[in-house]
Amino acid sequence: MSHREWWRDAVVYQIYPRSFADADGDGQGDLAGIRARLPYLVELGVDAVWLTPFYPSPMADGGYDVADFCDVDPRFGTLADFDALVADAAGHGIRVIVDIVPNHCSAEHPWFKQALAAEPGSPARERFIFRDEPNNWQSMFGGPAWTQVEDGQWYLHLFDSSQPDWNWRHPDVPALFEDVLRFWLDRGVAGFRVDVAGAMFKDAALPDLPPGTPPDAEPSPYSHQPETLAEHRRWRKILDSYGDRVAILEQWSDNPETMAPYLGDGQLQQVFNFTLMSTPWSAADWRAAIESSVAITAGRPVTAPWVLENHDAPRLATRLGVDQSIIRNPTEEALRGEIDIDRERGLRRARAAALIQLALPGSAYVYQGQELGLHEVLDIPADRREDPIFTRTAGAIFGRDGCRVPLPWSGDAPPYGFADHPVRTWLPQPGDWAGQTVAAQSADPGSMLNLYRTAVRLRREHLGSAPDPAFFDAGPGTLAFTRGPGFALVANLGEEPVALPAHTGTLLASGPLEGDLLPADTAVWVSR
Numbered sequence: 001m002s003h004r005e006w007w008r009d010a011v012v013y014q015i016y017p018r019s020f021a022d023a024d025g026d027g028q029g030d031l032a033g034i035r036a037r038l039p040y041l042v043e044l045g046v047d048a049v050w051l052t053p054f055y056p057s058p059m060a061d062g063g064y065d066v067a068d069f070c071d072v073d074p075r076f077g078t079l080a081d082f083d084a085l086v087a088d089a090a091g092h093g094i095r096v097i098v099d100i101v102p103n104h105c106s107a108e109h110p111w112f113k114q115a116l117a118a119e120p121g122s123p124a125r126e127r128f129i130f131r132d133e134p135n136n137w138q139s140m141f142g143g144p145a146w147t148q149v150e151d152g153q154w155y156l157h158l159f160d161s162s163q164p165d166w167n168w169r170h171p172d173v174p175a176l177f178e179d180v181l182r183f184w185l186d187r188g189v190a191g192f193r194v195d196v197a198g199a200m201f202k203d204a205a206l207p208d209l210p211p212g213t214p215p216d217a218e219p220s221p222y223s224h225q226p227e228t229l230a231e232h233r234r235w236r237k238i239l240d241s242y243g244d245r246v247a248i249l250e251q252w253s254d255n256p257e258t259m260a261p262y263l264g265d266g267q268l269q270q271v272f273n274f275t276l277m278s279t280p281w282s283a284a285d286w287r288a289a290i291e292s293s294v295a296i297t298a299g300r301p302v303t304a305p306w307v308l309e310n311h312d313a314p315r316l317a318t319r320l321g322v323d324q325s326i327i328r329n330p331t332e333e334a335l336r337g338e339i340d341i342d343r344e345r346g347l348r349r350a351r352a353a354a355l356i357q358l359a360l361p362g363s364a365y366v367y368q369g370q371e372l373g374l375h376e377v378l379d380i381p382a383d384r385r386e387d388p389i390f391t392r393t394a395g396a397i398f399g400r401d402g403c404r405v406p407l408p409w410s411g412d413a414p415p416y417g418f419a420d421h422p423v424r425t426w427l428p429q430p431g432d433w434a435g436q437t438v439a440a441q442s443a444d445p446g447s448m449l450n451l452y453r454t455a456v457r458l459r460r461e462h463l464g465s466a467p468d469p470a471f472f473d474a475g476p477g478t479l480a481f482t483r484g485p486g487f488a489l490v491a492n493l494g495e496e497p498v499a500l501p502a503h504t505g506t507l508l509a510s511g512p513l514e515g516d517l518l519p520a521d522t523a524v525w526v527s528r
Helices: 003-009 031-036 038-044 079-092 110-117 172-186 226-239 256-263 283-297 332-338 344-360 388-392 438-442 448-462
Strands: 013-014 047-053 096-102 146-148 154-155 193-196 246-249 364-367 478-482 486-492 505-509 523-528
Touching: 031 079, 031 246, 038 478, 096 172, 096 478, 096 523, 172 226, 193 505, 226 246, 226 256, 256 505, 283 478, 344 523, 438 448, 448 505, 448 523
Parallel strands: 013 047, 013 364, 047 096, 096 193, 193 246
Antiparallel strands: 146 154, 478 486, 486 523, 505 523
């Protein structure tokens, strides 16, 4: 594999900087904290890190409300801190991917302030989507997608009212983002994760939606316009001019017809595959999801990295800890806090899911804390919650704070080594995380953390150039496939133990085996 294609089978670790590690003791993570914890990422074995936004921001939406796309928010450090992080990471063989947010900016961005101060119809306003009358579009965060300003006009925001959408049909906007791309590429980043990648251009007519249409319905007049694909091709040329750089699109869709245009020649190199995040815990469902995902990218130049967790969804161990005969897709229930969880079952399944993800072909993304088996924190007090979803739904939906709680590194009580002295973390940590800290799990050979460390190492040793999965029948309730003649994964997603198929050795198991039986909610890598 050429050096230019490092991203095809990389393990990438997603960092939410505000919650990773706090070097200055203010209760919020920062770039210096990430830099200090690079040895941890080296031991985990990852190839790259993806940093969610660290740009100047009022933090109305966790940094995705960007006020300046070419600087560092003082709470996270400085551009010099960023440069030092990239240099140190490179010294450890780790690349740095950064988030880019092209759909919207912060209401504090200088251009939006100029737009508010300007007259209707002015060039400053045309950089955004202002109209005399709103249509009936709804925000992804709840409530209308339009807010009225003092002179009576309305501006579009697919998310929070503090996040006005750009008008990509105005030439200043694509020019701005080409400059942004080059600014960070010149600083040595390996590439970009592109937020809300399909919604850059809207249907110019801004048509009303049929009554009752949910905000995330497809097809939609505010996403998947042909002009977006053309802009991505222009971005690809910029990336290619810098060598082995990559872009990964956030495109929440498992519809093959929607995905296909983003997978063509000249498009950006990767599109996240979120299918497994919403797939019920059953062997038939997981096999169907994997087979369809492999098929849609087969023979195409664009790949689809596998994802089990990220900063926008409830934790895996929580989603898998429910009774799925009652709740098939627990994400919404978890976001509302209306969920009964068997924590041990969720952790067993999360361990098995890790071996499935890391045995699949292509790139895998791991969200911070996933490797620790952390559960969603559901009991954050209302006055400590920060997600605008919580506010815009009047508390009906808890939102995403529960997966963004600062990581536990060591010790028996908060802040668990997140900072080097007692501090009030920006989101409260649970009081029962002592056994889930990095230090505690590092000392436990059977921990989730050590499972991930071993799996990433074995993946590199056994699966680097292995062929796509070939599924076989290993018994009721099992998901089983080979990756070439010497490797097989067998996962028992059923309720009863099953006999392991013939094999010559066990490489790694997600939990204890029972002789030649594979217990329920357990996965194993075997040699054949």
